[in-house]
Amino acid sequence: LEGTTTPEQIIAAMREIVENDRVLTADEADRRGFLVDPLGKHLGRPACLVEPISTLEVSAVAKRLSVAGIPIVPMGGNTGLAGGAVIPDRAAVMISMRRMDGIEPIPSGASSVAVDSGCILANLQMAARAADRLFPLSLTAEGSCQIGGTIATNAGGINALRYGTMRDLVLGLEVVLADGRILDMMRSLRKDNAGYDLKHLFIGSGGTLGIVTRAVLRLFPKVTRSATAMVAIRDAACSLRLLADMREMFGERLTSCELIDRASLALVLRHDSAARSPFADPPAFVVLLQLDGNDADAGLETDLEEFLATKLECGLCDDAVVAQSSSQSEALWHLRHALGHVLRHAGLRFSHDISVPVEAQADYVEEVVRSIARSWPEAIVRIYGHLGDGNLHTIICFPDRKPSDDPSGSIRRQVDDVIDGIVMAFGGSVTAEHGIGSSYIGRLVATRSSDELNAMRAIKTALDPDDVMNPGKIFAL
Amino acid sequence: LEGTTTPEQIIAAMREIVENDRVLTADEADRRGFLVDPLGKHLGRPACLVEPISTLEVSAVAKRLSVAGIPIVPMGGNTGLAGGAVIPDRAAVMISMRRMDGIEPIPSGASSVAVDSGCILANLQMAARAADRLFPLSLTAEGSCQIGGTIATNAGGINALRYGTMRDLVLGLEVVLADGRILDMMRSLRKDNAGYDLKHLFIGSGGTLGIVTRAVLRLFPKVTRSATAMVAIRDAACSLRLLADMREMFGERLTSCELIDRASLALVLRHDSAARSPFADPPAFVVLLQLDGNDADAGLETDLEEFLATKLECGLCDDAVVAQSSSQSEALWHLRHALGHVLRHAGLRFSHDISVPVEAQADYVEEVVRSIARSWPEAIVRIYGHLGDGNLHTIICFPDRKPSDDPSGSIRRQVDDVIDGIVMAFGGSVTAEHGIGSSYIGRLVATRSSDELNAMRAIKTALDPDDVMNPGKIFAL
Numbered sequence: 001l002e003g004t005t006t007p008e009q010i011i012a013a014m015r016e017i018v019e020n021d022r023v024l025t026a027d028e029a030d031r032r033g034f035l036v037d038p039l040g041k042h043l044g045r046p047a048c049l050v051e052p053i054s055t056l057e058v059s060a061v062a063k064r065l066s067v068a069g070i071p072i073v074p075m076g077g078n079t080g081l082a083g084g085a086v087i088p089d090r091a092a093v094m095i096s097m098r099r100m101d102g103i104e105p106i107p108s109g110a111s112s113v114a115v116d117s118g119c120i121l122a123n124l125q126m127a128a129r130a131a132d133r134l135f136p137l138s139l140t141a142e143g144s145c146q147i148g149g150t151i152a153t154n155a156g157g158i159n160a161l162r163y164g165t166m167r168d169l170v171l172g173l174e175v176v177l178a179d180g181r182i183l184d185m186m187r188s189l190r191k192d193n194a195g196y197d198l199k200h201l202f203i204g205s206g207g208t209l210g211i212v213t214r215a216v217l218r219l220f221p222k223v224t225r226s227a228t229a230m231v232a233i234r235d236a237a238c239s240l241r242l243l244a245d246m247r248e249m250f251g252e253r254l255t256s257c258e259l260i261d262r263a264s265l266a267l268v269l270r271h272d273s274a275a276r277s278p279f280a281d282p283p284a285f286v287v288l289l290q291l292d293g294n295d296a297d298a299g300l301e302t303d304l305e306e307f308l309a310t311k312l313e314c315g316l317c318d319d320a321v322v323a324q325s326s327s328q329s330e331a332l333w334h335l336r337h338a339l340g341h342v343l344r345h346a347g348l349r350f351s352h353d354i355s356v357p358v359e360a361q362a363d364y365v366e367e368v369v370r371s372i373a374r375s376w377p378e379a380i381v382r383i384y385g386h387l388g389d390g391n392l393h394t395i396i397c398f399p400d401r402k403p404s405d406d407p408s409g410s411i412r413r414q415v416d417d418v419i420d421g422i423v424m425a426f427g428g429s430v431t432a433e434h435g436i437g438s439s440y441i442g443r444l445v446a447t448r449s450s451d452e453l454n455a456m457r458a459i460k461t462a463l464d465p466d467d468v469m470n471p472g473k474i475f476a477l
Numbered sequence: 478l479e480g481t482t483t484p485e486q487i488i489a490a491m492r493e494i495v496e497n498d499r500v501l502t503a504d505e506a507d508r509r510g511f512l513v514d515p516l517g518k519h520l521g522r523p524a525c526l527v528e529p530i531s532t533l534e535v536s537a538v539a540k541r542l543s544v545a546g547i548p549i550v551p552m553g554g555n556t557g558l559a560g561g562a563v564i565p566d567r568a569a570v571m572i573s574m575r576r577m578d579g580i581e582p583i584p585s586g587a588s589s590v591a592v593d594s595g596c597i598l599a600n601l602q603m604a605a606r607a608a609d610r611l612f613p614l615s616l617t618a619e620g621s622c623q624i625g626g627t628i629a630t631n632a633g634g635i636n637a638l639r640y641g642t643m644r645d646l647v648l649g650l651e652v653v654l655a656d657g658r659i660l661d662m663m664r665s666l667r668k669d670n671a672g673y674d675l676k677h678l679f680i681g682s683g684g685t686l687g688i689v690t691r692a693v694l695r696l697f698p699k700v701t702r703s704a705t706a707m708v709a710i711r712d713a714a715c716s717l718r719l720l721a722d723m724r725e726m727f728g729e730r731l732t733s734c735e736l737i738d739r740a741s742l743a744l745v746l747r748h749d750s751a752a753r754s755p756f757a758d759p760p761a762f763v764v765l766l767q768l769d770g771n772d773a774d775a776g777l778e779t780d781l782e783e784f785l786a787t788k789l790e791c792g793l794c795d796d797a798v799v800a801q802s803s804s805q806s807e808a809l810w811h812l813r814h815a816l817g818h819v820l821r822h823a824g825l826r827f828s829h830d831i832s833v834p835v836e837a838q839a840d841y842v843e844e845v846v847r848s849i850a851r852s853w854p855e856a857i858v859r860i861y862g863h864l865g866d867g868n869l870h871t872i873i874c875f876p877d878r879k880p881s882d883d884p885s886g887s888i889r890r891q892v893d894d895v896i897d898g899i900v901m902a903f904g905g906s907v908t909a910e911h912g913i914g915s916s917y918i919g920r921l922v923a924t925r926s927s928d929e930l931n932a933m934r935a936i937k938t939a940l941d942p943d944d945v946m947n948p949g950k951i952f953a954l
Contacts, residue, residue, distance in 0.1 A: 109721040111835050154670050165668060168645070181928045188834045190866040191642060192906035193631050193681055195913055195921050195951055196933045200677035204670055221725045244586040248698045251771040252729040294728040296780050303773050357665045358588050389667040429669035436672055444672050451658045455940065456673045462939035463932065474672055 001068035005091040007047040010070065014050050014093065017060045022051040022099070034096065035087075038079050038141070044087030046073065049094040055174060055182060055213045058095065062211065063180025065093055066468045072178070073470055074207040076149025077120065079141035081353070082437025084153065084206050088472050095211060097148050106131035111219055112171055112188040117148025117212045124217070133219040136163035136255075140340050148212040154204035156433040158336075161388030162255045162292075163220070165433075166203065172216030173199040177209075178464040188216045201459065206435055207470040209463045223255075223292040227301040228329035229308060232283035232319035236362035239287050241316055243358075243387055246289065249307055253297065256290035257388035258336050261365075264382040264395075268335055271342040275335055278321040287387065288336055339384055346382070348401035350415045352394040354423045355432030361390055367422050372396055375418060391432040394419060420447060436474045444474065478545035482568040484524040487547065491527050491570065494537045499528040499576070511573065512564075515556050515618070521564030523550065526571040532651060532659060532690040535572065539688065540657025542570055543945045549655070550947055551684040553626025554597065556618035558830070559914025561630065561683050565949050572688060574625050583608035588696055589648050589665040594625025594689045601694070610696040613640035613732075617817050625689040631681035633910040635813075638865030639732040639769075640697070642910075643680065649693030650676040654686075655941040665693045678936065683912055684947040686940045700769040704778040705806035706785060709760035709796035713839035716764050718793055720835075720864055723766065726784055730774065733767035734865035735813050738842075741859040741872075745812055748819040752812055755798040764864065765813055816861055823859070825878035827892045829871040831900045832909030838867055844899050849873055852895060868909040871896060897924060913951045921951065 001013050007026065014023045029035055029049040036042055047070070052058045065072050071092035075085050087094065097118035104114040106127060113135070115124055121142040128135040137150060139157030149155075151173070156165045163169065172186040185199055202209055233239050239259055246254050262282050268275045279286070293300045301322065308320040323329035343349060356364045365383055372381050378400060385393040396415050398405070406412055420430050420443060430443045445453065457475060460467070478490050484503065491500045506512055506526040513519055524547070529535045542549050548569035552562050564571065574595035581591040583604060590612070592601055598619040605612040614627060616634030626632075628650070633642045640646065649664040662676050679686055710716050716736055723731050739759050745752045756763070770777045778799065785797040800806035820826065833841045842860055849858050855877060862870040873892050875882070883889055897907050897920060907920045922930065934952060937944070 107836075109836075154674075156668050160668065164645075167674070168641075177928075177932070183928055183932060184926060185929065187904055187906070189832045189904075189906050189909070190835065191633050191637065191832045191863070191868045191909040193910060193912040194906050194908050194917075195925065195930075196936060197631075197644070197677060197681055198929065198932055198936075200674060201936075204674055221728060249772050251698060251773075253773070295726050296728075296730070296777075296784075307773075355666045355668045358667065359584075359586075386668070391668045427664055427666075429664070429666050429671050431671050432666070432668040433670060435670040440671075448671065449661060451654075451660055452662065452675065453672070455654075455660060455675055458939040459673060459675075459678075459936065462935040 001064060001070065005070070007091065010047040010091060010093060013064055014048060014061065017064065018050055018052055018057050022053070024049040024051070029094070034075070034078065037083070037085065039081065041083070043085055044089070046087050046094045047091040049075070049096055051096045051099045053099050055176065058176045058211055058213055059180045059182050061093070061095060062176050062178060066178045066180065066466060069466055069468060071468050071471050072211070074148070074152070074211045076118070076146035076152065077141065077144045079145040080149065080153060080437060081434045082431065083439040084435060084437035084473055086438045086472065097146060097213070100213065103127045106133060106219070108132065112216050113219055114186060114214060114216050115147050116214055117146060117151070119147045121145050121147060121150060128219055129222070132222050134222045135217060135219055137166060137169060140337065147215060147217070151203055151212050151215060152205065152207045153435045156386065156389065156391065158256045158258065158386065160386060161257055162252055167200065169218045170199060170203055170215055171218055173202060173212060174214035175202050175210040175212055178466065178469045183210070186214060186216055204435065206437060206473045208460060208473050209469060221294060224295050225293040225297040225300045226329070227291040227304040228323040228332055229289045229304055230278055230321050230332045231287045231289065231308065231317045232279050233285045233287055233317055235284060236365040238316055239285055239387060240359065240362050242287060242311065245311070250291055253291045253293050253300070254289065254388070255292045256288065258288040258385065259387040259392065260286050260288070260336065260339070260384040261382060263380050264339055264384045265335065267342050267346060267382070268338045271345045272338040275338055276331060278332065279319050283318060288332060343395060346380070346395065346397040346399065348398040348403050348405045348411070350396045350412055352419045352430070353391070353432050353434045354394055354419065354428055354430060355389065355391040356423060356426040356428035358388070358390040360426045361387065361392060364392065364422065364426055364428070368394060368419065371418050371422060375414070416443065438473050441474065441476050478541060478547065482547070484568065487524040487568060487570060490541055491525060491538065494541065495527055495529055495534050499530070501526040501528070506571070511552070511555065514560070514562065516558065518560070520562055523564045523571045524568040526573055528573045528576045530576045532653065535653045535688055535690050536657045536659050538570070538572060539653050539655060543655045543657065543943060546943055546945060548945050548948050549688070551625070551629070551688045553595070553623035553629065554618065554621045556622040557626065557630060557914060558911045559908065560916040561912060561914035561947070561950055563915045563949065574623060574690070577690065580604045583610060583696070585609065589693050590696055591663060591691060591693050592624050593691055594623060594628070596624045598622050598624060598627060605696055606699070609699050611699045612694060612696055614643060614646060617814065624692060624694070628680055628689050628692060629682065629684045630912045633863070633866065633868065635733045635735065635863065637863060638734055639729055644677065646695045647676060647680055647692055648695055650679060650689060651691035652679050652687040652689055655943065655946045660687070663691060663693055681912065683914060683950045685937060685950050686946060698771060701772050702770040702774040702777045703806070704768040704781040705800040705809055706766045706781055707755055707798050707809045708764045708766065708785065708794045709756050710762045710764055710794055712761060713842040715793055716762055716864060717836065717839050719764060719788060722788065727768055730768045730770045730777070731766065731865070732769045733765065735765040735862065736864040736869065737763050737765070737813060737816070737861040738859060740857050741816060741861045742812065744819050744823060744859070745815045748822045749815040752815055753808060755809065756796055760795060765809060820872060823857070823872065823874040823876065825875040825880050825882045825888070827873045827889050829896045829907070830868070830909050830911045831871055831896065831905055831907060832866065832868040833900060833903040833905035835865070835867040837903045838864065838869060841869070841899065841903055841905070845871060845896065848895050848899060852891070893920065915950050918951065918953050
């Protein structure tokens with residue numbers, strides 16, 4: 001392949017490694033919808049899209065391409081929100097992992113499971129449930145996102161407060177490096193201090209250091225007792241106090257603690273016909289609490305009711321409902337999940353997936369509302385997300401403008417500057433869950449020291465000296 | 478300093494950066510006992526030992542030394558068991574962190590704390606307790622080991638089942654690289670996907686990539702309800718079944734689950750005058766269970782008693798005692814903690830700090846006993862440790878020989894080969910907690926693929942191209 005760059009020659013080379021029908025032309029890939037991300041953006045045009053069925057095929061493909069300096073773009077479920085699978089301008093090959101989707105049988109009581117990286121998250125959740133186990137990662141895209149993608153992006157979601165992010169759930173990993181070498185680190189050990197823990201390098205690296213082909217993931221005892229509540233609360237400071245009190249009282253049984261502000265809840269109630277508010281008057285904030293326990297937690301629901309009664313009494317909460325059935329619990333959770341699809345009714349909007357230290361969240365909310373009102377009195381601030389993790393989705397909405405009303409991106413840049421400035425002042429992160437991908441490279445550079453960025457680049461160069469693994473992500477080309 | 482290597486010149490150069498009395502000659506350092514590790518081995522003779530009091534001093538020292546190619550050996554509490562602070566043969570400088578031992582004030586309800594790396598673990602535990610918080614890392618050396626050392630070695634200990642190892646407790650890190658650059662990653666965020674998560678590279682790297690100067694560590698709600706039990710059990714398979722049932726029943730409240738075999742317990746009872754067995758007949762194994770809960774766990778002790786009653790009834794356990802007071806709980810824990818100091822009565826012995834997948838532990842124990850009996854019928858196998866983590870300390874003892882009876886190390890090598898072979902067959906690690914240091918380099922090479930070792934070397938070269946940071950550790954010189 002050296003020196004050649006025509007798609008036809010690349011396709012021919014790929015078909016020497018994988019079967020013909022698993023090498024798709026750009027047109028075929030496009031026709032089948034593989035080249036559009038969930039934000040509706042076209043990813044670009046690869047020379048071809050390859051669908052390997054084994055680690056050895058992935059390795060052979062990578063080796064062949066890297067020798068010729070042809071970029072490799074790994075593709076998971078294509079649900080990323082940071083442009084992590086955008087195709088570079090030069091001839092590149094997409095490697096889709098979707099055909100490598102096996103799940104090892106799960107014996108009774110197993111504490112881990114080996115999976116192929118193309119496995120869809122919801123399928124793994126189901127397989128775990130069928131074996132009376134729990135795989136706790138849960139997020140909006142779980143029906144189509146793949147395990148490899150959730151590892152490459154260190155996905156978070158609604159249960160991270162208790163179980164951590166994907167990083168905390170990975171015990172072992174198999175990775176194909178740019179030059180085709182296979183790192184087999186498929187160990188299922190809870191403790192292992194034999195040299196550097198390389199797997200953590202690949203988790204969250206957005207496919208820029210290698211392609212994840214398999215993983216060993218942690219499993220947990222299934223949940224047998226649950227309780228869900230929604231609490232009306234007057235300000236973010238009270239919600240933090242409630243979170244702290246809940247953790248003192250219930251420890252790790254607090255699986256989720258989600259905040260939704262009034263403007264976000266109003267949008268759901270207006271645009272989602274299935275949504276019902278449990279409160280007559282719209283509160284400034286609601287907090288959604290999920291407690292999950294084991295057989296020793298028979299009294300969990302009663303304990304939660306009694307706990308919230310004391311919080312109402314002392315005035316920390318203004319109102320509270322505890323779900324009396326699983327359908328009531330689902331109705332409360334629906335208010336949270338519906339946020340993803342009603343935001344398109346919010347006009348021109350700019351989303352920020354930020355995190356700040358847990359204790360700083362109330363001050364962060366106050367500062368965002370004040371700063372945005374100062375610069376754009378017409379804007380609506382919507383804040384919701386994972387209060388337990390300090391991870392608040394912050395959406396600055398201009399209801400009187402259409403999403404297309406910022407063609408030059410000038411408003412976006414100004415809004416970004418305001419939010420990023422506040423986030424940095426609190427020692428936060430401008431991308432808590434979604435990663436850098438290709439969309440947020442400028443914001444990484446603006447918010448990290450040059451020493452840190454240089455250390456990242458040194459790692460990249462050490463493992464992928466010719467920059468063939470997903471180039472243009474995390475770092476500028 | 479270039480081209481110079483006499484201790485006097487190095488001392489003079491160091492005294493240009495730090496005050497005279499914080500640059501100790503090798504003789505002074507030796508006199509003060511800084512050059513002997515807990516196994517009684519002398520670490521070697523440095524050109525001098527430097528005691529910086531600030532990150533800037535550490536940075537200036539590292540910069541000066543690395544330019545001249547003079548090795549830097551970071552020293553924490555000097556409690557490591559793998560020769561991680563052994564001094565190379567050429568002129569080298571030890572950097573002791575003991576004077577950088579500050580702990581940031583801990584506000585009520587704080588979920589993290591910033592500490593200097595020279596802080597002694599027990600001091601941090603106490604500071605957390607004084608603020609009604611819990612810092613959960615707990616291990617035998619906690620009275621003298623330092624936070625920096627526990628990070629560099631990714632320490633584990635008795636609470637890792639619930640809270641993870643040190644890696645899981647670190648939110649942020651400040652590291653001085655070989656060339657003196659300071660990586661300030663002192664963030665206290667639960668979620669942060671802005672580029673590579675560099676901190677994980679340094680955790681467990683044994684000081685070979687940089688010197689940890691500060692860290693942000695997680696804090697947890699304090700424990701308000703506890704229950705401790707010791708169970709007599711006939712074989713390792715039953716202990717695994719008990720562990721699984723405990724986790725189903727009590728979830729994360731199971732903080733510790735420790736196994737002790739008959740020969741280990743007998744040694745404690747024979748040589749520790751304070752040790753009392755709760756069982757009349759010595760069982761094949763005992764399992765020590767620690768449950769910790771919050772205010773919602775008022776019935777924890779009763780729940781544990783009822784649970785163990787059903788396990789006695791169905792024959793999974795042969796006997797069980799639940800502590801009725803904190804002093805009874807301490808007496809049970811004493812049997813576990815005393816193991817560290819009674820082993821010296823076991824004659825010639827070879828210790829292995831191994832891990833295997835949790836579910837494989839019973840087969841591992843059986844295989845070790847069988848293999849050792851085949852080769853050395855006179856040997857006594859002692860196995861104890863962290864059943865919940867798959868981390869079993871395996872001590873092969875020759876009671877009729879003195880510790881000095883293997884001068885050439887030939888028996889050690891044969892025993893290592895047997896144990897390592899079994900560990901590898903189960904997909905385990907030959908160093909679960911203690912790390913590679915300088916003592917286990919050969920075993921790292923023997924048990925990891927060359928691709929993995931080469932990737933580790935590439936990382937080392939990327940961050941420390943001249944190999945000045947703790948050379949001769951993890952990798953051979």
